[in-house]
Amino acid sequence: MQSIREYAGEVRVCASCGQPCCLSDTEYGAMWQHFSEQWDGVFCPDFPLVHAPLEMKWHDLSWRQVREEYRDTRL
Numbered sequence: 001m002q003s004i005r006e007y008a009g010e011v012r013v014c015a016s017c018g019q020p021c022c023l024s025d026t027e028y029g030a031m032w033q034h035f036s037e038q039w040d041g042v043f044c045p046d047f048p049l050v051h052a053p054l055e056m057k058w059h060d061l062s063w064r065q066v067r068e069e070y071r072d073t074r075l
């Protein structure tokens with residue numbers, strides 16, 4: 001899984017849970033997935049994959065704020 005704070009690629013939003021998601025490598029190739037910070041912290045029927053990633057037009061400052069302040073629920 002990918003950390004939201006280290007990810008540099010396109011960010012979309014999961015249509016099932018409304019959380020940001022990323023395109024990340026798996027053993028089957030690149031797939032849309034949730035971020036590692038969301039582990040045990042968000043309810044999503046598709047977790048860890050994202051079956052309907054919605055395209056976003058993030059403003060750079062807006063995305064930066066989400067990335068830096070996103071709660072890490074793995075602990």
Ligand SMILES: [Zn+2]
Nearest residue numbers: 014016017044
């Ligand atoms: Zn989701």
